[in-house]
Amino acid sequence: MIIMSKNITIGEIARLAGVSKTTVSRVLSGKTNLVKDETLEIILKVIKEQNYKPSIIARSLRTKKTKLIGLILADIENPFYSRVAKGVLDEAENLNYTVIISNSNYSITLEKKLLETFINRQVEGLLLTTMNLDESMVQTLQRAGIPFILIDIKTGMESVNYVTNDNYYGGKLAAEYFMQKGHKNIGYLGCEKLNSLEERKLGFKKALQQNGINHEYEARLKEITNVSGIFNDIKALIRDKKITAFFAGNDYIAIQVLNFVTNELKLKVPEDLSLIGYDNISISAAARVPLTTIMQPKYSMGKIALEQLMQLIKNNHIGGTTKIVFKPELIERDSVKKLN
Amino acid sequence: MIIMSKNITIGEIARLAGVSKTTVSRVLSGKTNLVKDETLEIILKVIKEQNYKPSIIARSLRTKKTKLIGLILADIENPFYSRVAKGVLDEAENLNYTVIISNSNYSITLEKKLLETFINRQVEGLLLTTMNLDESMVQTLQRAGIPFILIDIKTGMESVNYVTNDNYYGGKLAAEYFMQKGHKNIGYLGCEKLNSLEERKLGFKKALQQNGINHEYEARLKEITNVSGIFNDIKALIRDKKITAFFAGNDYIAIQVLNFVTNELKLKVPEDLSLIGYDNISISAAARVPLTTIMQPKYSMGKIALEQLMQLIKNNHIGGTTKIVFKPELIERDSVKKLN
DNA sequence: GTGAAAGCGCTAACAT
DNA sequence: ATGTTAGCGCTTTCAC
Numbered sequence: 161m162i163i164m165s166k167n168i169t170i171g172e173i174a175r176l177a178g179v180s181k182t183t184v185s186r187v188l189s190g191k192t193n194l195v196k197d198e199t200l201e202i203i204l205k206v207i208k209e210q211n212y213k214p215s216i217i218a219r220s221l222r223t224k225k226t227k228l229i230g231l232i233l234a235d236i237e238n239p240f241y242s243r244v245a246k247g248v249l250d251e252a253e254n255l256n257y258t259v260i261i262s263n264s265n266y267s268i269t270l271e272k273k274l275l276e277t278f279i280n281r282q283v284e285g286l287l288l289t290t291m292n293l294d295e296s297m298v299q300t301l302q303r304a305g306i307p308f309i310l311i312d313i314k315t316g317m318e319s320v321n322y323v324t325n326d327n328y329y330g331g332k333l334a335a336e337y338f339m340q341k342g343h344k345n346i347g348y349l350g351c352e353k354l355n356s357l358e359e360r361k362l363g364f365k366k367a368l369q370q371n372g373i374n375h376e377y378e379a380r381l382k383e384i385t386n387v388s389g390i391f392n393d394i395k396a397l398i399r400d401k402k403i404t405a406f407f408a409g410n411d412y413i414a415i416q417v418l419n420f421v422t423n424e425l426k427l428k429v430p431e432d433l434s435l436i437g438y439d440n441i442s443i444s445a446a447a448r449v450p451l452t453t454i455m456q457p458k459y460s461m462g463k464i465a466l467e468q469l470m471q472l473i474k475n476n477h478i479g480g481t482t483k484i485v486f487k488p489e490l491i492e493r494d495s496v497k498k499l500n
Numbered sequence: 501m502i503i504m505s506k507n508i509t510i511g512e513i514a515r516l517a518g519v520s521k522t523t524v525s526r527v528l529s530g531k532t533n534l535v536k537d538e539t540l541e542i543i544l545k546v547i548k549e550q551n552y553k554p555s556i557i558a559r560s561l562r563t564k565k566t567k568l569i570g571l572i573l574a575d576i577e578n579p580f581y582s583r584v585a586k587g588v589l590d591e592a593e594n595l596n597y598t599v600i601i602s603n604s605n606y607s608i609t610l611e612k613k614l615l616e617t618f619i620n621r622q623v624e625g626l627l628l629t630t631m632n633l634d635e636s637m638v639q640t641l642q643r644a645g646i647p648f649i650l651i652d653i654k655t656g657m658e659s660v661n662y663v664t665n666d667n668y669y670g671g672k673l674a675a676e677y678f679m680q681k682g683h684k685n686i687g688y689l690g691c692e693k694l695n696s697l698e699e700r701k702l703g704f705k706k707a708l709q710q711n712g713i714n715h716e717y718e719a720r721l722k723e724i725t726n727v728s729g730i731f732n733d734i735k736a737l738i739r740d741k742k743i744t745a746f747f748a749g750n751d752y753i754a755i756q757v758l759n760f761v762t763n764e765l766k767l768k769v770p771e772d773l774s775l776i777g778y779d780n781i782s783i784s785a786a787a788r789v790p791l792t793t794i795m796q797p798k799y800s801m802g803k804i805a806l807e808q809l810m811q812l813i814k815n816n817h818i819g820g821t822t823k824i825v826f827k828p829e830l831i832e833r834d835s836v837k838k839l840n
Numbered sequence: 841g842t843g844a845a846a847g848c849g850c851t852a853a854c855a856t
Numbered sequence: 857a858t859g860t861t862a863g864c865g866c867t868t869t870c871a872c
Contacts, residue, residue: 180859213620218849242582249603261601263589280553415786443783446755520843558865
């Protein structure tokens with residue numbers, strides 16, 4: 161059984177302190193130079209006694225500032241996204257902002273719906289990680305006057321802000337490393353729905369091509385969440401094309417492939433098959449075979465994305481756009497063999 | 501440059517439709533039986549034309565219902581918590597609730613602060629995963645009239661609700677499995693600050709004791725995030741006590757220990773050392789050595805915790821308490837050796 | 841079936 | 857240095 165204490169409001173505090181609501185409000189918002197010291201003290205005392213906390217809702221309604229930002233994660237369970245989220249969350253805590261998080265499950269349809277909800281909740285800004293925005297979504301956001309930044313996604317649209325890494329360059333890094341280790345029959349595993357992965361593929365294939373290596377070996381996930389859908393393709397590529405190395409669009413894919421080839425195909429990595437991933441998620445170092453991968457600064461990306469978003473909010477998102485691109489690095493571990 | 505369309509409100513819709521705000525409001529809240537069909541149609545048309553979305557803030561202020569629930573995660577990056585979070589998020593989406601997430605980083609101090617924020621935001625309910633609540637926090641919550649449910653934590657306090665698994669039983673499972681595989685010198689690795697881990701330890705040690713096996717071998721993390729702090733202790737236990745098997749309080753610890761003993765001590769798991777974890781986080785199957793572990797239903801726990809919370813909210817959290825305890829199961833993989 | 845009026849808890853002009 | 861007043865956008869009596 162709960163004893164609900166009557167909701168204590170600013171009016172009640174004012175009454176108890178013998179002043180007007182305005183004066184209390186001034187104290188609340190730190191405009192204490194406008195309040196006599198004595199009065200201040202009394203008010204502070206009453207606030208403390210009553211354990212009064214102003215209603216953020218009422219304040220939001222009045223000021224149009226909700227101190228709320230929205231974060232849409234493609235998949236909160238993928239350590240890449242949860243690491244980014246941690247960066248966002250920690251920074252939000254510093255800035256005294258609260259974060260609404262939703263999981264889009266890589267679905268644009270769901271993301272659109274979530275976007276609506278966030279707009280209705282009057283978030284001051286949005287951080288987005290799901291695939292590509294279409295023009296209608298950008299318009300919706302702009303009409304609502306809500307600034308937003310894409311994380312790990314780029315777009316052609318000039319006015320759209322993003323924080324990402326140089327995926328094209330990262331793909332190139334992977335290709336060069338394979339070639340340096342003597343690999344010639346190299347395949348790519350990815351999903352066309354994620355444009356960050358597509359960029360990685362482009363850089364990867366371009367580097368192969370420039371060195372006269374066949375760049376057409378590829379298996380495509382129909383759904384990013386369904387890695388097992390390409391297991392047969394992988395098997396065929398290894399058998400028919402004598403593939404010795406795969407570049408996976410991200411570590412999540414790489415690790416599942418690693419398990420598949422080990423358990424089902426009875427191949428040893430890297431002895432029989434080499435593998436490079438992307439993202440350097442926390443589990444990659446602890447994988448069955450420690451995974452060589454391309455690292456991007458996930459935590460920083462989350463943190464910086466929020467910092468930039470705050471700038472946009474502060475400036476009423478007029479003026480320059482935010483386009484931040486980190487340089488990825490190859491992390492050498494044990495999943496690539498040196499061929500003779 | 502953004503063109504801010506004037507904020508369109510219920511009054512504007514009413515004016516455009518030639519009716520009162522009340523009538524529009526009735527349409528908004530689905531009380532369409534109180535509205536003439538013709539009128540309904542007109543209003544719907546105007547709403548659509550104007551792309552009008554009611555302000556959730558204003559509605560919240562008026563109704564005292566925010567449709568917001570708060571989720572405090574001890575560590576969003578630990579796959580255990582992010583899997584639980586996914587269960588919560590998916591269910592919230594079904595129920596049309598929005599979720600505020602914060603990361604307490606296992607800090608009770610920070611959690612207290614976050615709790616205040618959430619209360620001020622008038623969340624309708626709270627889901628908590630950080631360690632133990634103290635009485636003052638429980639009181640704060642009860643005074644604010646906000647129902648809450650603990651996930652993966654139990655407490656002695658009679659009135660406190662939780663959704664967890666039977667950690668004591670899980671610990672017992674691990675001990676029995678080790679004994680069945682012929683191990684006699686068995687150690688435990690955990691952290692006293694997390695009471696779910698303490699329960700696991702208790703069940704584990706009790707089972708050993710009942711079989712006449714020394715149950716005092718143990719290394720304790722000072723901070724749950726700092727696994728490397730016990731590496732020396734582990735080394736000493738193996739050397740001095742001839743430990744052949746460790747039960748780690750969770751998979752996160754187990755996997756870092758797995759890496760340490762492999763890389764630094766040059767021991768082979770399970771040939772030289774056996775390991776059991778807890779939680780069955782997604783990476784455990786993909787670890788360097790697929791990890792034998794105790795599984796608890798993380799996604800369901802998140803989902804069910806929210807379902808139960810909704811019941812409490814609906815019933816004004818009067819009446820019976822929610823105490824749900826899942827039965828954990830041992831998942832057999834490759835990290836335990838059979839001794840002769 | 842519909843509308844007028846009040847009010848949720850706060851802040852921001854505008855006095856004084 | 858402080859108070860009066862109005863109003864943010866909605867829902868909810870209550871009246872017709």
